[in-house]
Amino acid sequence: MKKMNKYENNRVGYLMGLPYIIFFLLFVAYPLIFSFILVFHKWDIIGPMNFVGFVNFSHLLHDSLFWKSLGNTLIFLAIHIPLQIIIALVIANILNQKIVARGFFRAAFFLPVVISGVVVTMIWQQLYSQETGLFNMLLSKISLPKIPWLISTKLAMPSIAIMATWKNVGLYIVLFLAGLQNVPVSLYEAADLDGATGVQKFLHITIPMINPTIIMVLILSTLGGFSLFIEPYVMTGGGPMNSTLSCVLYIYKQAFYFNHMGYAATLGFAVAFIIMIVVIIQRRLFETEIYT
Amino acid sequence: MKKVLFYIVLSLVALSFIYPFIWMVSATLRPESELSNLSPISRNFSTSNYRSVLEKIPIGRAFLNSLFVSCSITLSVLVFASMIGYALARLKFIGRELIFMVILFTMMIPFQITLIPLYVLMVKFGWTDTYQALIVPGMISAFGILLFTQYFKAFPQSIIDAARMDGCSDLGILFRIVWPNSIPALVTVGIITFMNTWNDILWPLVVIRKQSIMTMPQMVTLFAVGGQAPQVGVQLASATMLAAPIVIVYSIFQRYFIASMARTGLKG
Amino acid sequence: MLKSIKSFLIPLFGLIFLSESISLCAKDNVVRLTYWPSSNPEEIELATSIVDEWNRTHPYIQVDMQPLPASQSSEEVLFTAVAAKTTPDICSNIWPGIVPEFALANALVALDKFKDFWDVAFLRTTKNILESFISKNGHIYQMPWKGNPIMMEYNVRLLRDAGIFKPPRTYAEFMNAAKELTRDTDGDGTIDQWIGIINVNPVWWHRFFDFYSLYIAASRGRTLFENGKVDFNNEYAKDVFRFLQEGFKKKYFPMGTLQGNQFLLEHVAIQFVGPWDIGFLEKNKPENFEYDFAPLPVPEGTPEPILTYSDPKNIVIFSTTKHPEEAWEFVKFLISKENDLQLLKITYQMPFRKDLDIDPAFKKYFKENPKTLKFAKQISYTRGTDNIPQLKEIFDAIAQAFEYCCVYGQQTPEDAIKNATEICKQIIER
Numbered sequence A: 001m002k003k004m005n006k007y008e009n010n011r012v013g014y015l016m017g018l019p020y021i022i023f024f025l026l027f028v029a030y031p032l033i034f035s036f037i038l039v040f041h042k043w044d045i046i047g048p049m050n051f052v053g054f055v056n057f058s059h060l061l062h063d064s065l066f067w068k069s070l071g072n073t074l075i076f077l078a079i080h081i082p083l084q085i086i087i088a089l090v091i092a093n094i095l096n097q098k099i100v101a102r103g104f105f106r107a108a109f110f111l112p113v114v115i116s117g118v119v120v121t122m123i124w125q126q127l128y129s130q131e132t133g134l135f136n137m138l139l140s141k142i143s144l145p146k147i148p149w150l151i152s153t154k155l156a157m158p159s160i161a162i163m164a165t166w167k168n169v170g171l172y173i174v175l176f177l178a179g180l181q182n183v184p185v186s187l188y189e190a191a192d193l194d195g196a197t198g199v200q201k202f203l204h205i206t207i208p209m210i211n212p213t214i215i216m217v218l219i220l221s222t223l224g225g226f227s228l229f230i231e232p233y234v235m236t237g238g239g240p241m242n243s244t245l246s247c248v249l250y251i252y253k254q255a256f257y258f259n260h261m262g263y264a265a266t267l268g269f270a271v272a273f274i275i276m277i278v279v280i281i282q283r284r285l286f287e288t289e290i291y292t
Numbered sequence B: 001m002k003k004v005l006f007y008i009v010l011s012l013v014a015l016s017f018i019y020p021f022i023w024m025v026s027a028t029l030r031p032e033s034e035l036s037n038l039s040p041i042s043r044n045f046s047t048s049n050y051r052s053v054l055e056k057i058p059i060g061r062a063f064l065n066s067l068f069v070s071c072s073i074t075l076s077v078l079v080f081a082s083m084i085g086y087a088l089a090r091l092k093f094i095g096r097e098l099i100f101m102v103i104l105f106t107m108m109i110p111f112q113i114t115l116i117p118l119y120v121l122m123v124k125f126g127w128t129d130t131y132q133a134l135i136v137p138g139m140i141s142a143f144g145i146l147l148f149t150q151y152f153k154a155f156p157q158s159i160i161d162a163a164r165m166d167g168c169s170d171l172g173i174l175f176r177i178v179w180p181n182s183i184p185a186l187v188t189v190g191i192i193t194f195m196n197t198w199n200d201i202l203w204p205l206v207v208i209r210k211q212s213i214m215t216m217p218q219m220v221t222l223f224a225v226g227g228q229a230p231q232v233g234v235q236l237a238s239a240t241m242l243a244a245p246i247v248i249v250y251s252i253f254q255r256y257f258i259a260s261m262a263r264t265g266l267k268g
Numbered sequence C: 001m002l003k004s005i006k007s008f009l010i011p012l013f014g015l016i017f018l019s020e021s022i023s024l025c026a027k028d029n030v031v032r033l034t035y036w037p038s039s040n041p042e043e044i045e046l047a048t049s050i051v052d053e054w055n056r057t058h059p060y061i062q063v064d065m066q067p068l069p070a071s072q073s074s075e076e077v078l079f080t081a082v083a084a085k086t087t088p089d090i091c092s093n094i095w096p097g098i099v100p101e102f103a104l105a106n107a108l109v110a111l112d113k114f115k116d117f118w119d120v121a122f123l124r125t126t127k128n129i130l131e132s133f134i135s136k137n138g139h140i141y142q143m144p145w146k147g148n149p150i151m152m153e154y155n156v157r158l159l160r161d162a163g164i165f166k167p168p169r170t171y172a173e174f175m176n177a178a179k180e181l182t183r184d185t186d187g188d189g190t191i192d193q194w195i196g197i198i199n200v201n202p203v204w205w206h207r208f209f210d211f212y213s214l215y216i217a218a219s220r221g222r223t224l225f226e227n228g229k230v231d232f233n234n235e236y237a238k239d240v241f242r243f244l245q246e247g248f249k250k251k252y253f254p255m256g257t258l259q260g261n262q263f264l265l266e267h268v269a270i271q272f273v274g275p276w277d278i279g280f281l282e283k284n285k286p287e288n289f290e291y292d293f294a295p296l297p298v299p300e301g302t303p304e305p306i307l308t309y310s311d312p313k314n315i316v317i318f319s320t321t322k323h324p325e326e327a328w329e330f331v332k333f334l335i336s337k338e339n340d341l342q343l344l345k346i347t348y349q350m351p352f353r354k355d356l357d358i359d360p361a362f363k364k365y366f367k368e369n370p371k372t373l374k375f376a377k378q379i380s381y382t383r384g385t386d387n388i389p390q391l392k393e394i395f396d397a398i399a400q401a402f403e404y405c406c407v408y409g410q411q412t413p414e415d416a417i418k419n420a421t422e423i424c425k426q427i428i429e430r
Helices: A002-038 A055-062 A064-095 A102-114 A117-127 A134-141 A156-181 A185-193 A198-209 A211-226 A230-235 A247-257 A261-291 B002-029 B048-056 B059-090 B096-107 B111-125 B131-138 B142-153 B157-165 B170-181 B183-199 B202-207 B216-225 B232-267 C002-022 C041-057 C074-083 C096-104 C117-124 C127-132 C156-161 C171-181 C204-208 C211-218 C235-249 C276-284 C324-334 C337-347 C360-368 C370-378 C391-407 C413-429
Strands: C031-036 C061-065 C090-094 C143-147 C151-155 C194-196 C268-273 C291-294 C313-317
Touching: A002 A261, A002 B059, A002 B096, A002 B111, A002 B170, A055 A261, A064 A102, A064 A156, A064 A211, A064 A247, A064 A261, A102 A156, A102 B002, A102 B232, A117 A134, A117 A156, A117 A230, A117 B002, A117 B216, A117 B232, A156 A211, A156 A230, A156 B232, A185 A198, A198 A211, A211 A261, A230 A247, A230 B216, A247 A261, A247 B111, A247 B202, A261 B111, B002 B048, B002 B232, B048 B059, B048 B232, B059 B096, B059 B131, B059 B142, B059 B170, B059 B183, B059 B216, B059 B232, B096 B142, B111 B131, B111 B202, B131 B202, B142 B183, B157 B170, B170 B183, B183 B216, B183 B232, B202 B216, B216 B232, C031 C324, C041 C061, C041 C324, C041 C337, C061 C324, C074 C090, C074 C096, C090 C096, C090 C324, C096 C313, C096 C391, C117 C127, C151 C156, C151 C370, C156 C171, C171 C194, C171 C235, C171 C268, C204 C211, C204 C391, C211 C235, C211 C391, C235 C391, C235 C413, C268 C276, C276 C337, C291 C370, C313 C324, C337 C360, C360 C370, C391 C413
Parallel strands: C031 C061, C031 C090, C194 C268
Antiparallel strands: C090 C313, C143 C313, C151 C268, C151 C291
């Protein structure tokens, strides 16, 4: 009887897993392998595929635009991630206390998260506009000089990073809130007995206790940062002077403007490799720092 | 006094997250000359910008396309991901661990690698400019499987055993016994899948060029970028139409949206 | 909950399938052709009128008109269509720069295989223009259709008010006029009227209408390549860059994107455009709005006549067609004298037709639309683009150089042009 049951389970297990196996082979394994093959070819999709060996790699090493796009992405991350984590932590900490209309505040911060990135980008494009934008109107009202948000090569990427923070911070507030609720109240009570201040409790109890959440937020926003596409695509087209050209926008350009499928695949691999390295470094830095 | 100040500051911060949307809606109703006014009120409200959008692009059709694509994907992810999640959580078979590892692995592959070959695959299938291209590659999600696997692991074995005694097949158990008792997991996967599909732009941009198949965000993006609408009011009107459905759904099911997101954080 | 989703989804599915299947029904023994024109409203109007007339007179060859799907650029759309083999039978919005690539991929029908091709072509188009479209392998894959010579459009009143009674001819004259025409009209401290407007978007095809047109004018008809080699590291290209850089540096051209058509709003006195703008202005201009056209500005000492870019759009038959002969019949209909007149009337664009300005068939039209006559005369003095598959990338490299040097002044014109030619050489070698 028992043996029968096990055998039956076996078969049903395969049957139920089958859709995924097919899906995996078709949409994950095949693209991965094909991508690897593409890396060694020059191909415009409509013509024949030409084997070129390592030409795509050597071109990548000398492609200043690729390195520029990578640098831009890192600038984006360097502004976006700290800003995101600090704001989200502070607001989550406030919302974790007993305050009036907590649900309303939480819902308000979360609103930009559910709305499409295009909508957010189109609004901010107007807010940032040089002559007629809301920000510059406010500045000139209090007699400050206008800021060239999207026109200056130095400010364009930071401007996009600020917008992205505004869009995503609600998600991280919610994640931190969930993390905070898992911190045992007894820890705070014990600290209270020792006469700890609010700041001390925050630094010595809250932060270490939600370290896993912080790392998750770190990794999620890193992955998000490397996928930056629609914001520069709509707002700046990658300009001015390629200062907002992101990795994905560059891949998109190579693939769909110039039809360099082989080279675009190479870029994809390179970016994935760099993401991996960045994530490993982050884990090393932040996991050990807090636990040791 | 301190408390009042605290609430004022907090409300101002919260307002800064809502106000841009209010400004957008009001900008779509105002004439272009009043666009840079700070206040959202105007005496010259008109709906001409919306009429202009409706004249220029088939945005109604795009809405139906988006709805169709997002519903199909969500339904499919719920069915398939829960099925696989069930198999991984409750059934024993050789290779189960392997499949689980593979799923974990696929979650770590950045889409930057697979974007180009997936597009080529769509071309080879002759699927560009079809609904298949939008739907099929999204029909199963590794994230959904993982979430269901976690959730189903905690499901009481006694109920499953009882159902099996009654002659229920595993599929029957899943859809008739486990599903009704896993509403939070279904809602979480459903909302997140729906939202991600509804808001996705890059993939439709890559595989769809035909206006009649375009999804709503894609059409609005091209409308804004492609220079078909020189007036800001008209562009923002299209953006408002894109945001409206999700804002309505969000304001009703706000609690579930936030709870879903919080849950992904804990499990993923 | 599930039930309500189901009851909602099923009709939705049904609706979409229904709307798809209706278009599948077709009558027997009628040849059906699909034709893609450009998707701007004027050209859709033109295509509708031509196709209606054709379908009325050809009951057994019915043409279905579908405007090119809207996207960033029509080249992108066509490329995906070729890749997916979903091309139409005929398309009339082909930029010749993309033809070599399509021909290499066997996506196009060689038109010279139709035995009356050369007769038809020579009857309509000059030998010169036709030859410029012949591919390297000796075949011709495109029927020259129409061009939009880029000229200098100017606001007569604004120029007159500034005491300028003749449109500037040289760069020096242009800059002198710019001093008068770029100013702060309402005294609020910011400039609100400029001499000209140049699109600062670094997308490659924008450069056809500024750098490339000006380069052809300055060099009296050179293109970017000479005997298949990159060749624009010369004084002409540098002069053009110097001219544009000076304009941006002295703020004679506005920098950010401005809302609305600045020329129509009379915020800008001069722009470089094709004849299509006549249609737009005639429809939208306020009373007392006076405008006219003149050749592009050139460096000192450039002799007449001044050349320009023709912005050609040609007709092709895709090799996915099952009915090449019928498609060819339709192409011949598209370029008939009657339809060329329609093209002029509806879109104000210039057919590539011999003696356009003196042909009696068009005399009445040009008399009624005197502004278009300048373009009809200019069309004989134009150049297209080189027959190079990598042209998009070449223009992208130029667009980058243009942005760095002209718009932001980060490079000298000498360095920018030199770098751009180096990059172009690498693009060709890859």
